Amino acid sequence: MTDTLTPVLTDDWADDRAWTLEAYRTRGGYSVLEQALKTKPADLVEQVKDSGLRGRGGAGFPTGMKWSFIPQDNPKPKYLVVNADESEPGTCKDIPLMMASPHKLIEGVIIASHAIGAKHAFIYVRGEVLHVIRRLRAACREAYEAGLLGQDILGTGVNVDLVIHAGAGAYICGEETALLDSLEGLRGQPRLRPPFPAVEGLYACPTVINNVESIASVPSIVREGKDWFAGLGTEKSKGYVIYSLSGHVKTPGQYEAPLGITLRELIDLGGGMREGSELKFWTPGGSSTPLLTAEHLDIPLDYEGVGSVGSMLGTRALQIFDQTTSVVRCVLRWTEFYKHESCGKCTPCREGTFWLTQILQRLDSGQGQEGDIELLLDLCDNILGRSFCALGDGATSPITSAIQYFRDEFEAGMHTASHELFPPAASTLFKQEATV
Amino acid sequence: MTLSDTTIAELQELAGRYPQKRSALLPMLHLVQSAEGSVTTEGIERCAEILGISTAQVSGVATFYTMYKRRAMGEHHVGVCTNTLCAVMGGDEIFACLKDHLGVGNDETTEDGKITLEHIECNAACDYAPVMTVNWEFFDNQTPDSAVRLVDQLRAGETVQSTRGATITSWREAERVIAGFEDGLVDEGPAAGPASLVGLKIANERGWTAGMKPIAGTAKKAARKRPASKTAAVAEADTARAESETVDETKGDAS
Numbered sequence: 001m002t003d004t005l006t007p008v009l010t011d012d013w014a015d016d017r018a019w020t021l022e023a024y025r026t027r028g029g030y031s032v033l034e035q036a037l038k039t040k041p042a043d044l045v046e047q048v049k050d051s052g053l054r055g056r057g058g059a060g061f062p063t064g065m066k067w068s069f070i071p072q073d074n075p076k077p078k079y080l081v082v083n084a085d086e087s088e089p090g091t092c093k094d095i096p097l098m099m100a101s102p103h104k105l106i107e108g109v110i111i112a113s114h115a116i117g118a119k120h121a122f123i124y125v126r127g128e129v130l131h132v133i134r135r136l137r138a139a140c141r142e143a144y145e146a147g148l149l150g151q152d153i154l155g156t157g158v159n160v161d162l163v164i165h166a167g168a169g170a171y172i173c174g175e176e177t178a179l180l181d182s183l184e185g186l187r188g189q190p191r192l193r194p195p196f197p198a199v200e201g202l203y204a205c206p207t208v209i210n211n212v213e214s215i216a217s218v219p220s221i222v223r224e225g226k227d228w229f230a231g232l233g234t235e236k237s238k239g240y241v242i243y244s245l246s247g248h249v250k251t252p253g254q255y256e257a258p259l260g261i262t263l264r265e266l267i268d269l270g271g272g273m274r275e276g277s278e279l280k281f282w283t284p285g286g287s288s289t290p291l292l293t294a295e296h297l298d299i300p301l302d303y304e305g306v307g308s309v310g311s312m313l314g315t316r317a318l319q320i321f322d323q324t325t326s327v328v329r330c331v332l333r334w335t336e337f338y339k340h341e342s343c344g345k346c347t348p349c350r351e352g353t354f355w356l357t358q359i360l361q362r363l364d365s366g367q368g369q370e371g372d373i374e375l376l377l378d379l380c381d382n383i384l385g386r387s388f389c390a391l392g393d394g395a396t397s398p399i400t401s402a403i404q405y406f407r408d409e410f411e412a413g414m415h416t417a418s419h420e421l422f423p424p425a426a427s428t429l430f431k432q433e434a435t436v
Numbered sequence: 437m438t439l440s441d442t443t444i445a446e447l448q449e450l451a452g453r454y455p456q457k458r459s460a461l462l463p464m465l466h467l468v469q470s471a472e473g474s475v476t477t478e479g480i481e482r483c484a485e486i487l488g489i490s491t492a493q494v495s496g497v498a499t500f501y502t503m504y505k506r507r508a509m510g511e512h513h514v515g516v517c518t519n520t521l522c523a524v525m526g527g528d529e530i531f532a533c534l535k536d537h538l539g540v541g542n543d544e545t546t547e548d549g550k551i552t553l554e555h556i557e558c559n560a561a562c563d564y565a566p567v568m569t570v571n572w573e574f575f576d577n578q579t580p581d582s583a584v585r586l587v588d589q590l591r592a593g594e595t596v597q598s599t600r601g602a603t604i605t606s607w608r609e610a611e612r613v614i615a616g617f618e619d620g621l622v623d624e625g626p627a628a629g630p631a632s633l634v635g636l637k638i639a640n641e642r643g644w645t646a647g648m649k650p651i652a653g654t655a656k657k658a659a660r661k662r663p664a665s666k667t668a669a670v671a672e673a674d675t676a677r678a679e680s681e682t683v684d685e686t687k688g689d690a691s
Binding site: 002003004005006007008010011012013014015016017018019020026027028077086087088089090091092094095096099100101120126127128129130131133134135137138141163164165166167168169170171182183184185186187188203220223224228232240243244245246247251252253254255256257269270287317319321325329330333334337340341343424425427428429430 | 635
């Protein structure tokens, strides 16, 4: 019987000075590093493969399989790049992880680098999180000083250098090939695949790009064993993950649980919705995953469960909106975001998000025209799957799903502004404070 | 303004941190902003020179990323998240209120040169909505009142501490850390804010664990914060509900 919540990544976040090497060591941190570095790389890859760990950055690709794609007979250097550019609206798990427990990530980086034969690793962290960058830089320095990074780590003959690299404000750099371009000092624009990064990634060399949470899970798999990890979660979605609850709930925050918990369970754990709130719609994994409604409260939040109702697990960014919220206003704001963040490389995404915004703006202000809903759907149809990366696809998700569940609200946009139907003050937290 | 020899040496140092030096361009532009107050023409020329690329290539990068500023900035950068969730929870009202209070529009600087106000996109702190930032430090759970108080304190030069980070310095000093140079403030602030800990707290109260092996040897010191066993957790837990559920869990384990 597995417990409802299973703190692993979050277990030391309340510890005194958790971000220091000393605190991490008292929790058993780095205790299995030497053993891991003495393990044959291929065995480590097998271990992670067998654990069932799937990428925690949204796509859910099996991590061990990604590692195994690195051609070891390729004479070029291999690289590990950690995607710490957490920017998907609603997603807020990697930032607290790196702030509280940066060494957990660094230990994972060292083990993963050894597994894929990389002597150089990078953590690409978004630039707008100063204190997280401080904690990462200090942890990296401490690890070097303790001989945990650099040459001949712990006398095992393994060499790993790590660079903490801060971005400069661009959502698109969370897309792995745009991230690589950005890390090469270019504008962050996605690359056409193939070749995939495993063959030609950073500097056209074999590269693995993994999310923070995926890499930070690796030390626990090595320490506790693949069977322990695979014993958590559901049949095809193994292990534990961080669920991030935000919005109109009583207790927003981070909840670490085995894959497969339901939204109802998570909301109940925190004491339910805020006073007077009823669930209207929610995102399972950020704004790029199609919206769901109250009818989906009991689906298991694993890759398959969320997929079965036409959405995606994504980053478990559970943004909860109640009955006071205008879905048209929300969808407009997300679309403005995608328009702002589109890198401009592919025409359907660059032009499409611009047009979508214009139509949604008039619907939001009650100036919608006959046929606007069909026009939105037609535009989405012409963006989806027609660009290099998934940004454009993501931009269509909130629109098509919102029309599917709340078409009447879009129809109301032909004559009534969203702020008249749903006065924004009723949705805010401080309005709530004032009435209590 | 002319870039000092120290800054040029630091730009070169950044270029040396990477297997291929052009990778250092983003950090280098952060450092240029820190030294100059914005990405200046001279800064662009120096970066191009050090990396052996054209100024057009550097400009192309400097204009792509929103954190790079081509106009002189205020002493502090104040960001208000107006992405959907924060906007709905009150970010729109906070941003409107600050524009009014400071008498500036988006991406504009107050007359006294103290504050540049900007609405920002999701900054990965949604469980603390509505969120603001000052020089990219978090200010969690804001209201229009707290936001006005905050900018007034900044304009008055008072000491301000992030709700989940360090003492506020200045935008330029922050840019230096982002570029790659530590400022000694890492040990300020908590490991995690309250919302980051809600799941952990519930698990500890109810004695829920992931079933990991006990920490060997020296780890005992750290273990004091956690209940040693589920029975201990029952003793520590203060609600009847937690107690009954924990007992159930124990039964489950035995089977």
